[in-house]
Structure formats: structure tokens, C-alpha cells
Amino acid sequence: MRQWIGRQVIVHYENDGMMQVRGTVERMNYTDKSLILGPGMQSIPFERISIIQPLHTDSRNRSRAKLHSVGYIMTDMLQFDNAVYFQSAVTVWQGERLIAYNSSVRSHDRDFVIMTDGRKLSKKDYTFVVRSLRGC
Incomplete structure (x- = not known):
């Protein structure tokens, strides 16, 4: 999951029904087993995540340069x-x-x-x- 750090993504996860949230993956918290998503520093447990998709599908937008x-x-x-x-x-x-x-x-x-x-x-x-x- 480290390949997602710093990238803008859409995270689909289970929370009383299927939810999705957009943001930048700030870090992985391995002690709490969760993904920290910015800019609001939202914590999403690994076990609830069903899929992570890149926000931009165009390869020019995915580049960090x-x-x-x-x-x-x-x-x-x-x-x-x-x-x-x-x-x-x-x-x-x-x-x-x-x-x-x-x-x-x-x-x-x-x-x-x-x-x-x-x-x-x-x-x-x-x-x-x-x-x-x-x-x-």
C-alpha cells in the first residue's frame, strides 16, 4: 500500500453501507492498521477498505513531476x-x-x-x- 502515499485517490470502504471519499494518502498507520487520508486527516481502517483507485486516470496527471x-x-x-x-x-x-x-x-x-x-x-x-x- 506504500505506492499510494502522496497520491490523490478515491477510497471505497464499508461504514454502515458502502462509502467513498476522495483525498490524498498522507501515510499508513500500521499500529492502528489504518490509512490516513488528507486534507482532513481522516483515518480509514484497512479491514474496511474495499478498493483504492487513483483520482486521475491520465498518466500525465499521475506523474509527481x-x-x-x-x-x-x-x-x-x-x-x-x-x-x-x-x-x-x-x-x-x-x-x-x-x-x-x-x-x-x-x-x-x-x-x-x-x-x-x-x-x-x-x-x-x-x-x-x-x-x-x-x-x-
Whole structure:
């Protein structure tokens, strides 16, 4: 049951009829033989649990990795190489105008960047901000 710790789940359990509750598995209390479900720190005895289901069925939502809130302006060729290799989230700005949000770079050379949607953008006319993944 340790694989559920930290994940958002739906717990189906018996309590004067079948009940279900949603929350995040905070920990397992092996002395009381119960599962602690947040945010209300509800204790559910192991013997009453009939099934535990992940709250999100989409594999992208099950990942613990999240986009980091801090972005970095790409200026170096290696930064562009890494953005292509890791398919990092890239935001493109032209001055104060947002051109692309949460896009990715397909390729680049010394002067131009080709986005995954096919747009060819000049490095000197646009600002490219990369956000990396944080987590496991």
C-alpha cells in the first residue's frame, strides 16, 4: 500500500453501507492498521477498505513531476539544445506580447528557432523562456 502515499485517490470502504471519499494518502498507520487520508486527516481502517483507485486516470496527471514556476530566458545554444532534447515547456514573447505559451522547440540554429507547430521564429526578435520539470 506504500505506492499510494502522496497520491490523490478515491477510497471505497464499508461504514454502515458502502462509502467513498476522495483525498490524498498522507501515510499508513500500521499500529492502528489504518490509512490516513488528507486534507482532513481522516483515518480509514484497512479491514474496511474495499478498493483504492487513483483520482486521475491520465498518466500525465499521475506523474509527481510538475512544471517549475520559475522560467529562464534562453540565451545559450546549449539551453536551446536541452529544450529540444527534453521537450521542455517554452513560452515565447515578442516584447510584452505573448506569442506562444507552453509550447516546445523542434529544432534551432544560430539565428532561428522552429517550434513544434512549424513556426520559424528569429532569436533576435523573440524572447524564449524555458520552464523545466521539478519532481521525480
